Every structure is written in structure tokens, then in C-alpha cells.
Amino acid sequence: MKAIVYTRYGPPEVLEFKEVEKPTPKDDEVLIKVHAAALNYGDWASLTGTPFLVRLMGGGLLKPKHKILGMDVAGRIEAVGRNVKQFQPGDEVFGDISWCGRGAFAEYVSVPENVLALKPANISFEEAAAVPVAAVVALQGIRDTGQIQPGQKVLINGASGGVGSFAVQIAKYYGAEVTAVCSTRNLDIVRSIGADQVIDYTKKDFTQNGQLYDLIIGVNGYHSLSDYKRALSPEGTYVCTGGTLPQLFQSMLLGPLMSKKGGKQLRSLGSVQQSQKDLVVMKELLEAGKVVPVIDRRYPLSEAAEALRYLGEGHAQGKVVITM
Numbered sequence: 001m002k003a004i005v006y007t008r009y010g011p012p013e014v015l016e017f018k019e020v021e022k023p024t025p026k027d028d029e030v031l032i033k034v035h036a037a038a039l040n041y042g043d044w045a046s047l048t049g050t051p052f053l054v055r056l057m058g059g060g061l062l063k064p065k066h067k068i069l070g071m072d073v074a075g076r077i078e079a080v081g082r083n084v085k086q087f088q089p090g091d092e093v094f095g096d097i098s099w100c101g102r103g104a105f106a107e108y109v110s111v112p113e114n115v116l117a118l119k120p121a122n123i124s125f126e127e128a129a130a131v132p133v134a135a136v137v138a139l140q141g142i143r144d145t146g147q148i149q150p151g152q153k154v155l156i157n158g159a160s161g162g163v164g165s166f167a168v169q170i171a172k173y174y175g176a177e178v179t180a181v182c183s184t185r186n187l188d189i190v191r192s193i194g195a196d197q198v199i200d201y202t203k204k205d206f207t208q209n210g211q212l213y214d215l216i217i218g219v220n221g222y223h224s225l226s227d228y229k230r231a232l233s234p235e236g237t238y239v240c241t242g243g244t245l246p247q248l249f250q251s252m253l254l255g256p257l258m259s260k261k262g263g264k265q266l267r268s269l270g271s272v273q274q275s276q277k278d279l280v281v282m283k284e285l286l287e288a289g290k291v292v293p294v295i296d297r298r299y300p301l302s303e304a305a306e307a308l309r310y311l312g313e314g315h316a317q318g319k320v321v322i323t324m
């Protein structure tokens, strides 16, 4: 089969488009014929080996442990292992396969059944591939860590990227009044997916204008914890779901110290939790038309390096997808 392979950390130039052996499913695995894959910041970090933490967290210290990138997958099941109970050949599925070694940037991948769900019937493979990582991060950040309530004023900082475009729609689904923060060129996109108010971060700083929010989801963007705290209502919650490594550490380590029982809360999602249940929640929201994936660009598998270069620039509008 054809795959995008790398054997050393580096820029997208280290990726090779080559022939490799097609995987065989183990007893608890299904073999997926990949129809589409999507890119995530985690692919960029695993490609470059930076921040160094990704190497320490099982990526491989000196060279990558897993040779094929790709966390988000959508495709059709071609074969199943003997212990597989939930799926059968022919089923269309989607899922986040970062939990089992990745490998979506290939014509086939073999993964345990419990990281997959049936693909929403009303969307394409490309749209389905755009969902698992980004949407589940947004869902867990908003629903679990943020404990969103209907009618709350919610602000999404970094609303136009992969996670942000799902966060806006998921917060709307939970009945919030949503303010989306993005740059000028993305204002129309975030309005089109349901944002009630938009703030252009190149013109206004939402932490300085006196407006207060019940829940702030920090997807991207660069504000200190005190800035976020200032923009919270008296019992409001800030949830860090992404950003730079110092930002992530700050919210994890200092957030609890700066939070007050019964008062403002500064929290971190930490790492998204693998959850087949949440994938099914997203399937239902997609089928009900409550959430629609925003796809920026599509690249053929052979141009995965170009796709990663684009993602690495940090200004994707929604998701970047690989098609087969």
C-alpha cells in the first residue's frame, strides 16, 4: 500500500511517499481502507519532535517510534479480527487513532475497534475525518471541564481553527450565547457557524474591554491567566484546551492556585480523553445537523508534506484534510 512515512524528526521534507506493507488486523482489530484523514497539531509535533515533551511521552527519544502519522481517520472496514464484535466488513467508520499508534496517512490502517464509531450517514468521509480529535477536545473542554449551562455567556478564543470551529457550534448546541475571537479574515466564517458576537483580535483585546463571560475556552491565542481571570464573571470558568506549552503548563500548575472556591475557576482540559462514547455524541450532533465540520483545504495523500507545512503556519480556517 502507499503511505507517508518518516524515520527521523524534522520539517515536512523528511516525509516520504512510498510503498509499505499492508497491515493485517490482530484479533481485536479492524482493517480500515482509509478514505480520508485529517491533520492535527499533534501530527506537526510528532513530525518535528518538538516540543521535546512529545518524544518523552512515547513518541521516541531520538527517532519517531511510529513511522506513519495521522490521528483522524474515516474509511470503510475491509476485514475484522476474530474477537471484533462491534463492526463488520463494509461498515463506514471514523475515529481518533492517536491512542493506538496513529497511521491514517496511508491507504490502510489496522486499529482496535474501541477507538471507532460508525460514520455519520449524512456527511462525506472527508467531513467525518475532520471531526474526531478537534470536536472531542471541544466537547470535553466545554461540557466536562467547563460544565457549560444554557444561557451562559461563552467566549471562544481562537474560534476559527479546527478545535475552535467545533467549540463555537458545540457551545451553541448547549444553549450558550457565544462570542468568537478570531482575526479579520475569519469573522464571516465564525458568524456562519453560529457565533452571536465576534471580536477581531487584531483590533480589540477582549480581556481589556470590561465585558465579562461565564465560560472562556482558550483554544488558541496568547493571554496571561490574569487576563483571562479579569474577563470572567464572578463565578466564571476559564478552560485552557490548547495554546503554547508555557500556556498549558501555566494553566495546569498556576490555575488551581489562582482559582477560588465558589469564585472564578481557571482550569485546564489537559489531554483529551479517548472516548468512543463522545465520538457517538458527535455522530449524533452531526446527523442532527447541529454541528457541521468546517474544511479549509484538501490535499491528496501524495501531498501530505505540503498539507503539514500549511498546518504548521498556524492559520488554518477549520480543518485540513487528506483525501485518498
Ligand SMILES: NC(=O)c1ccc[n+]([C@@H]2O[C@H](COP(=O)([O-])OP(=O)(O)OC[C@H]3O[C@@H](n4cnc5c(N)ncnc54)[C@H](OP(=O)(O)O)[C@@H]3O)[C@@H](O)[C@H]2O)c1
Pocket (backbone or CB within 6 Å): 040, 041, 042, 133, 134, 137, 157, 158, 159, 160, 161, 162, 163, 164, 181, 182, 183, 184, 185, 186, 201, 219, 220, 221, 222, 241, 242, 243, 244, 269, 270, 271, 272, 311, 314, 315, 316, 317, 318
Ligand atoms: N488538549 C488536547 O488534547 C488537544 C488536542 C488537540 C489540539 N489541542 C490544541 O488546541 C490548539 C488548537 O488546535 P487547532 O487544531 O484548532 O489548531 P489550528 O486549527 O491550527 O488553529 C489555527 C487557528 O488558530 C487561530 N489563531 C492563531 N493565533 C491566534 C490568536 N492569537 N488568537 C486567536 N486565534 C488565533 C488562527 O486564526 P487566524 O489565522 O485568524 O490567526 C487559525 O484559524 C493547539 O494548541 C493544539 O495543540 C489540544
